[in-house]
Amino acid sequence: MKVSTLGHALLGLLSAQPMTGYDLTAAFDQSLANVWSARHSQIYPELAKLVGAGLIEQTEAGPRGSKRYAATAAGEAEVRHWLQGRAPGDALRSERLLRVFFLWMLRPADAAAYLRAEAVRHREQVARYESVGNEIPVERHPADRWGRIALEAGIRYENTMAEWALWAADEIEGGGPVPVT
Amino acid sequence: MKVSTLGHALLGLLSAQPMTGYDLTAAFDQSLANVWSARHSQIYPELAKLVGAGLIEQTEAGPRGSKRYAATAAGEAEVRHWLQGRAPGDALRSERLLRVFFLWMLRPADAAAYLRAEAVRHREQVARYESVGNEIPVERHPADRWGRIALEAGIRYENTMAEWALWAADEIEGGGPVPVT
């Protein structure tokens, strides 16, 4: 059975604690949203597949027809195996960065304005991340610690991009036509 | 007519100079590969759609049945419009970063090893980017300059992630159990 990235993410979450599809959807909307996203319409069918593969099992049936799942031993083993296998190349796919390749089509002042607006957006994201970080004071589960570490990656990434955007804007607007060599 | 991101990328490339589908495929394999990727199987149908929408036109028929396209005035206008519209949120979707959330399932030493290996991979990518940068000495088209600027973003990004990964590894291995507060 081949398990998708979404499948591995669900298995990882369900290895920390049993959850319903609804809870999992919320997890993807909150902490996980910044590295991987998924809608409930993708999650529910994936849960059914994982049950079929014996990687998770339903542990409880609650009110409103809710179903709580937990990872089986096989499921946890699958996550560990995934974590130790080769990670993909993961070339970043960014429409925002793609646009940069075509900024020569705008007047330099407009291109610089675009970049400065980008810097602002990246800084705003830093602020959002930092407020997320402040709202999780206590660590209940070891997983929380890793959430913080991933958050730090996000903060550093956004700060780097903000700095880059300002540098690029100056490069274009201030720097004169073309500094060959 | 709604134009996809791929469509805009093709329009942008064809605004710089007329090219064949083969040439465009090569462009996506080289410089553009780091921000957006596309295979020929996606490019050829998209070109047909853009012709249908009047955004590009075939300017020349070469040997081996090759077809050269250029952006029309409407096509160039569409790119400029796209560049000035709102860029999407573009939350980074990274399987490599997703894994970090589940590293609590490994022994700390294994988790740290994973992160140090990540740092190495990011540094390797920096080296690759830098050699790409050295291989484009002269700027023929204004677009080349923007390619360099985008490349700089890639270099800064990879360096940031390498530093973060080393920091995280130390945090886990050296830092003791849990630094609450």
Next chain:
DNA sequence: GCCTCCATGTAATTGGTTACATGATTCT
């Protein structure tokens, strides 16, 4: 009674990758 949140599912469509398929030109 009404609104909000909890809770689960399916269908349609788009975007993207992998695989299948073919053939012409150029270089050695």
Next chain:
DNA sequence: AGAATCATGTAACCAATTACATGGAGGC
């Protein structure tokens, strides 16, 4: 003659988003 490269296309499949659809439980 054979290999590499140029060149274009289609089909099948997978991943992901948006829209459709339904209903129960709890709070006001």
